[in-house]
Amino acid sequence: MPGDELNVCFKKLMVCGGGSRVITDxxxxxxxxxxxxxxxxxxxxxxxxxxxxxxxxxxxGHGLTNLSLSWCTNNMNNLVxxxxxxxxxxxxxxxxxxxxxxxxxNAVETIANNCHDLEDLDxxxxxxxxxxxxxxxxxxxxxxxxxxxxxxxxFTDDALEFLSSYCRNFKVLNLCGCVKAATDKAxxxxxxxxxQLESINLGWCEGVGDVGVMxxxxxxxxxxxxxxxxxxxxxxxxxxxxxxxCLHLRSLGLYYCQNxxxxxxxxxxxxxxxxKHEVLWESVKTRYEEEGLMNLNISQCTALxxxxxxxxxxxxxxxxxxxxxHSLIISGCLNLTSVRCACAFQSHRALTQV
Amino acid sequence: MxxxxxxxxxxxxxxxxxxxxxxxxxxxxIKHRIETGGADSTTIDVPEVTGNTLSxxxxxxxxxxEAPNSDDLKSFDTDFVKVDQAVxxxxxxxxxxxxxxxxxxxSSKTIADMxxxxxxxxxRETFHIKNDFTPEEEEELRKENxxxxxx
Numbered sequence: 001m002p003g004d005e006l007n008v009c010f011k012k013l014m015v016c017g018g019g020s021r022v023i024t025d026x027x028x029x030x031x032x033x034x035x036x037x038x039x040x041x042x043x044x045x046x047x048x049x050x051x052x053x054x055x056x057x058x059x060x061g062h063g064l065t066n067l068s069l070s071w072c073t074n075n076m077n078n079l080v081x082x083x084x085x086x087x088x089x090x091x092x093x094x095x096x097x098x099x100x101x102x103x104x105x106n107a108v109e110t111i112a113n114n115c116h117d118l119e120d121l122d123x124x125x126x127x128x129x130x131x132x133x134x135x136x137x138x139x140x141x142x143x144x145x146x147x148x149x150x151x152x153x154x155f156t157d158d159a160l161e162f163l164s165s166y167c168r169n170f171k172v173l174n175l176c177g178c179v180k181a182a183t184d185k186a187x188x189x190x191x192x193x194x195x196q197l198e199s200i201n202l203g204w205c206e207g208v209g210d211v212g213v214m215x216x217x218x219x220x221x222x223x224x225x226x227x228x229x230x231x232x233x234x235x236x237x238x239x240x241x242x243x244x245x246c247l248h249l250r251s252l253g254l255y256y257c258q259n260x261x262x263x264x265x266x267x268x269x270x271x272x273x274x275x276k277h278e279v280l281w282e283s284v285k286t287r288y289e290e291e292g293l294m295n296l297n298i299s300q301c302t303a304l305x306x307x308x309x310x311x312x313x314x315x316x317x318x319x320x321x322x323x324x325x326h327s328l329i330i331s332g333c334l335n336l337t338s339v340r341c342a343c344a345f346q347s348h349r350a351l352t353q354v
Numbered sequence: 355m356x357x358x359x360x361x362x363x364x365x366x367x368x369x370x371x372x373x374x375x376x377x378x379x380x381x382x383x384i385k386h387r388i389e390t391g392g393a394d395s396t397t398i399d400v401p402e403v404t405g406n407t408l409s410x411x412x413x414x415x416x417x418x419x420e421a422p423n424s425d426d427l428k429s430f431d432t433d434f435v436k437v438d439q440a441v442x443x444x445x446x447x448x449x450x451x452x453x454x455x456x457x458x459x460x461s462s463k464t465i466a467d468m469x470x471x472x473x474x475x476x477x478r479e480t481f482h483i484k485n486d487f488t489p490e491e492e493e494e495l496r497k498e499n500x501x502x503x504x505x
Binding site for chain 1: 499
């Protein structure tokens with residue numbers, strides 16, 4: 001093969017000191033091999049590598065699927081504008097900001113116009129972004145399944161509703177602090193459009209009420225984690241709807257939901273019993289003890305009483321009060337300290353039997 | 355006592371190397387060729403690799419197959435990749451084509467370490483790569499580099 005003969009000739013030249021600036025094969029290495037090396041580099045160095053020569057720029061542009069710019073303290077916006085048109089195959093982009101908001105709408109629009117394979121985007125703390133960004137994502141990134149817009153306080157529920165009607169594959173949504181965006185109106189749209197939803201964070205979204213949560217419960221049967229911390233207007237109706245419809249619920253946050261009463265606790269406990277046969281048939285691989293609620297935060301839910309919470313603990317073996325695996329959080333509920341998980345009871349009994 | 359079977363590997367420039375089958379099988383590409391090759395699979399062509407590189411690759415495979423648990427394996431690997439960047443490039447490509455995971459990981463990591471802390475110009479110099487961008491593209495890249503900082 002002529003190419004390799006040339007190689008051998010040049011190698012011999014190099015050995016004889018014939019010149020060190022002769023052709024080498026670095027610019028032509030196979031794309032997969034270059035990507036293997038590039039994957040071992042930090043993000044900043046990946047960007048440097050993409051500027052070495054046109055061959056590498058094209059190879060990295062075709063092969064790069066993950067990029068994080070969260071380390072960038074001042075120039076994140078400019079970098080996004082420059083990089084998005086080059087790295088069109090990106091699936092995961094992390095633009096989480098540290099202190100000050102760095103991104104403008106034009107940066108998100110550039111991503112939406114170029115990165116149509118995008119699946120996972122973190123825009124947290126970008127409070128300069130407006131609805132323009134969400135609309136751009138709706139048009140440009142239909143495969144979006146994981147979105148973190150926590151702290152993006154300028155988004156409204158119109159735009160979130162719009163986004164959910166285009167991006168119907170959402171699995172994970174973090175809307176913590178998105179007071180204007182996460183309202184019952186938007187949640188109704190999400191419940192209607194995003195049937196695959198598994199995890200949603202609605203922390204401190206005071207506009208959330210029972211109507212919104214119930215829409216999620218009815219529309220999203222795969223929901224396994226929902227954080228309603230600070231959603232002060234929800235009542236037992238929300239929890240009852242979740243208990244009866246979301247059979248894979250593992251994590252529930254009700255911190256500061258002071259309208260919650262024992263009714264909600266009993267509904268959760270009884271749903272476990274009622275739906276046991278359904279849950280068991282579906283989960284042949286995992287044991288009964290590993291199913292069901294694993295994490296529950298009822299801090300500041302001061303209306304709850306010990307019998308109701310104990311009934312809950314008895315129904316869900318994965319909920320723990322013991323120090324090593326503490327997953328039932330009851331801060332501020334001094335009357336609930338007598339509630340114990342099964343292992344806490346056993347160790348107590350073991351101690352007293354000596 | 356059965357004598358172990360040998361395989362002949364032929365490089366792009368016609369050099370031949372006789373190796374134990376066990377050593378040759380360290381390359382998954384060769385393993386696949388042997389398994390699908392049928393009766394006439396005692397000579398395997400490796401046209402993507404020159405003789406010089408193939409002999410080094412065989413040296414790596416021999417060490418890893420014959421003494422996989424030896425204490426000096428780590429230092430063998432470290433010394434193995436203390437070569438100039440052109441040889442490293444050939445080793446990386448050979449291990450890629452011949453599907454030899456250990457050598458591929460070793461050479462990739464070594465090459466990756468050569469990037470760290472370098473500017474674009476320094477990388478070009480290290481790997482002898484010519485800058486083939488147009489003046490307009492160069493200007494765009496210069497701006498991008500000015501933003502690509504930790505501060």
